[in-house]
Amino acid sequence: MNTYEAIVYDLGDVLFSWSVQTKSSIPSELVKQILSSEVWQDYERGYFAEDECYKKISEAFDLDALEVKKAIQDVRQSLKVDNANISKEEYVYLRKLPADWNLFEHVFVSGDIGMREPGVCFYEHVLKNIGVRPEKVIFVDEKLENVMSAQSLGMKGIQFQDPESLAQILENLLGDSVRRGEEFLMKNTGKFHSVSDNGVEILENFSQLLILDITHDESLVQLKRPNREWKFFIEEPRETTKTFPNDLDTTSTALRVLPHKDSHINFMLDKMLKYVTAEGLVQTYFDNNRPRFDPIVNINVLHIFHKYSRGQDLSTSMNWVRQILYHRAYLAGTRYYPSPDAILYFFTRLWEVIDDPNLKVKLRYLLTERTIERKGVNGTALCIAMRLSAGHTLGVQNKTDLETLRMMQHRDGGWEAGHLYKFGSSDLDMGNRGLATALAVQVMREGAS
Known part of the structure; x- marks a missing residue:
């Protein structure tokens, strides 16, 4: 969990908004x-x-x-609740609006201190007065130049887009991602069905087995x-296709995961x-009339063979992968796995x-290389989680991707489904939020340790 000690918000366009549409003769x-x-x-600096x-x-x-006066007064009156460059007069008006000002320990007004954003001196003044080291401060502003200036001092900068996305970012920065992810898994027990790109729900065994392999909790899956x-x-x-034979990928995974x-x-x-x-490669299906093969299917079958000391039976397959x-x-x-990170995950x-x-x-x-x-x-949450899991197994540190994954957590505690596999006949990608979340929780826990 992170240890930020302060959040500095810009008032204008973050906590409050206004309109430049006025009743004056001056165009917006x-x-x-x-x-x-x-x-x-x-x-705004208070010079006059x-x-x-x-x-x-x-x-x-x-x-x-x-x-000019009429236009400015119209802008001022448009202020509403939705730190800042603001004059003393605008600040006096703001304080009359229905907002809970007790939430803030400090309010810094350009007109009071004679400085304004994006001047570095403004942020230095703020840091000095709140008594918090910059790396412990989150700064939120709608203007990129202000965010960059604050970041130049070491603060964590967030460019404001909308309240919902800001809430998600702050939850991910300040919350316990592992606990939130575990709560998401428990809340949705037994509901982790896969979904295709076109929104069709797919009830399948393979992702369920992978979730079970990660969590060791059979109550989560069907x-x-x-x-x-x-x-x-x-x-x-x-x-x-309407006919879909039993397959070696799901079977080998079940033999490995279940007793x-x-x-x-x-x-x-x-x-x-x-x-x-005939070349010695493992087919995907228990059907010689449907000859399909895939390197990750071969890897998963090799896994169960090596686990039971029979790897020599598939030496050609090992050489191929x-x-x-x-x-x-x-x-x-x-053919069946769209992400290059999948081969690293299953191979490790x-x-x-x-x-x-x-x-x-x-x-x-x-594998390490x-x-x-x-x-x-760049990749989906599942791609990054698979990559991080492979790295953890091999002893590869990857703080950058760990931080990226943490910031991809949704407000409900889960991660996006991503794309684990695809159907060769339709080329549709499939994903599973339960799987992505279970693996993300695992790598976040490993990263914290």
């Missing part, structure tokens, strides 16, 4: 120019009184002073358990060997169970 665009003019900025300001503006813009081979779908296939007798597992491994191509990794052939995704899980010391050393070097290459690359 010209009112904007007036409010950003050097004369107005000096007025209100009536003198109107006179100077009328001279600078060739306007009638009474019309599974349809077969006697032997597992099927991807829990119900009838959706968004793909089974050794005799049953070895029986299933023997059966899987019947669905290997090593070449995929070495030549970075996964960067555009695979396989790496953990390999008992051949020579192979393990070679793979660690290659490829994981480091992915640092800071």
Whole structure:
């Protein structure tokens, strides 16, 4: 959890808003120019009184002073509750508005201190008076130049967009992301169905098994358990072909995650060997009339084979996925897995169970190099969480992506679904918020430790 000690808000356009539409003869665009003019900025600093300001503006813009006064008064009266460059007069007016001023320990007014944003001296004055180190301060302003100036002193800067997004950012900066994520998982127990790009809900076993593998909490998931081979779908296939055979990807994951007798597992491994191509690569389905193969499916099947000391049965498959990794052939995704981070995640899980010391050393070097290459690359929350999980397994520190992931948490405590897999026939991507959240919580907990 973070230890920020103060939040500094700009009043204008963050806590309050106003309109430049006035009843005067001065157009709104010209009112904007007036409010950003050097004369107005000096007025905000308290260099001269209100009536003198109107006179100077009328001279600078060739306007009638009474019309200027009317326009400014209209702007002032438009202020509403929705620190700041503001004159003494505007601040006096603001204090009359229905806002809870007791929330603030300090209010800094340009007209009182003779400084204005984005001058660094303004922020130095604020820091000195609140007595908090800059790295412990969050600064919120709608203007990028003000945010940058505050950040130059070491403050955490946030450019204000809207109240909802600001609330999410502050919750992520100040809240306990692990606790919030765990609460999201418990609140939505049994409801973590996958969703396609076009919004169709998919009830399937594969993501449920992955959630169970991460959390070790079977109450969170729904599974349809077969006697032997597992099927991807829990119900009838959706968004793909009507006939969907049992598959080796889901089956190998279930054999690894759920308790089974050794005799049953070895029986299933023997059966899987019947669905290997002539080249020695593992097929996706228990159907030789539907020859499909994918490197991550091979990795997941290799995982269960190596876990039960039978890796030598699929040596060609291992050589192939090593070449995929070495030549970075996964960067555009695979047939069924759109994210390049997925291969790092599943490969490191396989790496953990390999008992051949020579192979393990070679793979660690290659996996570490490829994981480091992915640092800071844009991606969904799931992509970043998979990358971080791989890095944690390999001992790769990645504070940048950890911070990015933390800031992607939604206000309900969960993370976006992202895209775990896709159907080869329709090319539709599928995601699961339960899976993304479970993995994000795990890596956030690991990062905190």
